[in-house]
Amino acid sequence: MAIAYPEFRNARCTRFRYRYSECQRCLDACPHEAIALADDGARIDETRCRNCGLCIAACHTGAWASESFKPIDLLRQAIKQPAFSVACAPSGLAADAIAPCLGALGAAFIAYLGKRRIPLTLLGSSHCSQCEHGAKGAAALASHLDAAERLREAAQEADKDWIQPQLTDAAPIRSPEKPTMGRRQLFRRLIGRGVEAVAAAPAPAQQVVPEKAIRAGAYASTEERELLQIVCARKDGQPTSLAWHEALPLMQLFLKSGCTNCEACFRACPTGALQIVENPGEWALAFQTDRCVACEVCLEVCQPRVLDAQARFDARPEQPARVLHSLVKQRCARCERFFVSPQPREKCPICEDDEDAFAQIFG
Template structure:
């Protein structure tokens, strides 16, 4: 397999979109310390990179891409087979498709093939304990298989039995968290839940009538960029589609790039969450009379940068959610607009105001200069 280092797409990276983002998924997934984190994104060190593509799969926004890992091309090949074998390159095993590491085969692709009832065998997982990609590759493989099994369990709870064929390892014990060379991924999932839904009581905001004072996110901390929806997220829409239109309730999982948001009282309408979102999942709809902040679950990839940027800490991830596609966007906040008595602009405020924020800033500046 040729060396083709991952390509970095800055506008999709949460660290680029929000200068103070603490996201480190790609670096955490890299077994070779080849990923350097910066406030403008990441840098791949070619001297260290061994082309395992684990960082590519770990990134929910597709900020990293690799020519040696093309999941959609692999799926197009798989649907032409009655059964399909995927092999990891370092093990030397053979298969219908060869990938740089089995851990780089994402959960959505595995679930898609399982739902289509294509028997999939993963070859080479026993080599994890001897591989340079080692424990992190095995842990990511285990996490992806666990997420695939989770989706199958959800399908089975509404369609009894679920008509899926789960992927199989040629060495069933090789990728279990307690096997030699593997690292448990449960701790990572606990960390994920703490980060998304483990808010402290001190962060709970007050009501809209008395909003809590919170620092605003500096404008320069957020960089604009075009929206992009990863193919893996579109694939999960197919996986979670139901013919009878019944709910498909999925709990949060670190290997599944999807999430649902809720908003508690205390929003300051700073719109930082809207500006920082790399996929367009958070939307603003307004007219001269009304203002709405909406969330489109179909476009959310669970990058969680909106949760990081929210200074009042009132934006939360739901522990479980209905993952069916094409649901109408959820209205997180709806408000009637007010009209400025000075400049005649329409503006949004939680409390009645005679003038808009721009005019109030002008008045404050004038008073500060001239007294």
């Protein structure tokens, strides 16, 4: 199956939005060492790339895309048929549609067909041990099947007839009991937020993210996130209680004490899930669940390390924005501009900086 090399859209990449981001989902997913990372995004080596599409499925923000492989087009084809089958290209098997690798089919694709009660057959998984995409393709498929099952369990009270996908040419892939954490998540769990001693320690001094570390870009959602809006909806109005899963672009944020209102998380967010809401008397940091794709760049850019993700949350769509933090505006006694600060201050930071600079120069 000949498809174009994946296209990289840097404005959607968390490494472009925040130059110190450690995100490497695409690199970890690539079985051919064809991706190189930099502080402004990623690049693909066309001499190594084998068009498996695993980088496309791994990226939560949609930074990777291909004109020749679009899962949304497969869905448009599938919903017109009573049953649908997808085979991986290396297997050479015949099916209604051919994918470069079964691991390139995201959990939202699988779950959407299950909720629509369209039987899905996946062919070619028995070929994984001989395939050039190898273990990483099989691992991605296992993770997506596990995530789709979590979505089914979350909605089973309302959708009891959810149809699970079938693997007909291989032994069933065993889903892990827990989603496997990447090195980034494991480090953060152990060092950043998971140790009680760290959580109980005094809030660290305010640190400032350099202006050039965060790059501006247009907000963009993804097709997979839009599909999950449909998948997570429930007719009975009850919560869709879902545990965090690495394969799902879903996350719910909360804020611990110690926020310095630096707005770095808002500026780095590539989807507009974090918003600054202001009126004449108040400043607020709000979170829109429906727009979040769980890229985690906000957790990385937060210098006080007070922004965190819930282990389990309500994934229903169309929830109102949640205010994470709000402050009453203060008025500077010198310039009379309004500003916000965690503590009461007589002068705004700009005026204080001016006075400090004047004192250093002239004594």
